[in-house]
Amino acid sequence: MSGIRQFRWADYDRVVAVWRESGIGVLSRAELEAKLERDPELFLVAESGEDIAGVVLGTYDGRRGWIFRLGVHPGYRRRGIATRLVAELEKRLHALNCPRINLLVLPDNDAGLRFWQRLGYLPCPDVLCSKPLPARIPNNLSS
Ligand SMILES: CC(C)(COP(=O)(O)OP(=O)(O)OC[C@H]1O[C@@H](n2cnc3c(N)ncnc32)[C@H](O)[C@@H]1OP(=O)(O)O)[C@@H](O)C(=O)NCCC(=O)NCCS
Numbered sequence: 001m002s003g004i005r006q007f008r009w010a011d012y013d014r015v016v017a018v019w020r021e022s023g024i025g026v027l028s029r030a031e032l033e034a035k036l037e038r039d040p041e042l043f044l045v046a047e048s049g050e051d052i053a054g055v056v057l058g059t060y061d062g063r064r065g066w067i068f069r070l071g072v073h074p075g076y077r078r079r080g081i082a083t084r085l086v087a088e089l090e091k092r093l094h095a096l097n098c099p100r101i102n103l104l105v106l107p108d109n110d111a112g113l114r115f116w117q118r119l120g121y122l123p124c125p126d127v128l129c130s131k132p133l134p135a136r137i138p139n140n141l142s143s
Pocket residue numbers: 022023024070071072073076077078079080081082083084104105106109110111112114115116118
């Protein structure tokens with residue numbers, strides 16, 4: 001594997017392919033643009049030659065770090081790539097003085113749960129609650 005680095009837009013189609021192969025929901029370009037305005041250094045890819053082998057999307061809200069959409073292409077699994085992606089993300093969050101990292105795993109994702117526990121991420125009893133908000137009215141239409 002060539003290394004871990006920050007996402008570049010030229011990676012987008014290959015990142016989407018990794019997410020699709022990993023059964024992970026794809027972030028649209030518009031969603032990613034909004035994320036990259038805040039903390040672009042926390043969206044990482046693992047390169048192998050011309051391939052994107054893995055991807056992880058981190059965020060920091062000023063109090064907690066969050067890890068989302070970790071995926072490694074099936075052809076590159078069990079080579080330590082996800083471990084290296086998470087280690088680099090942890091290093092970057094630590095540099096921001098982030099004291100704790102959270103993440104969500106579907107309860108039937110046995111491999112994912114084993115992976116996270118191996119890295120020291122332990123299940124909590126909290127239940128995720130969620131509510132969608134209505135789309136924001138563009139400024140030029142609101143008056
Ligand atoms: C989970 C996932 C990211 C792991 O990627 P990876 O690069 O293969 O992981 P690593 O090689 O760094 O694995 C590190 C350790 O985690 C554990 N692990 C990883 N995959 C595992 C699996 N399928 N079953 C059991 N344990 C597993 C092992 O202990 C492994 O060490 P070992 O290979 O020496 O036994 C990858 O399987 C994937 O993309 N899965 C689909 C998407 C997903 O579930 N993402 C996480 C959702 S929160």
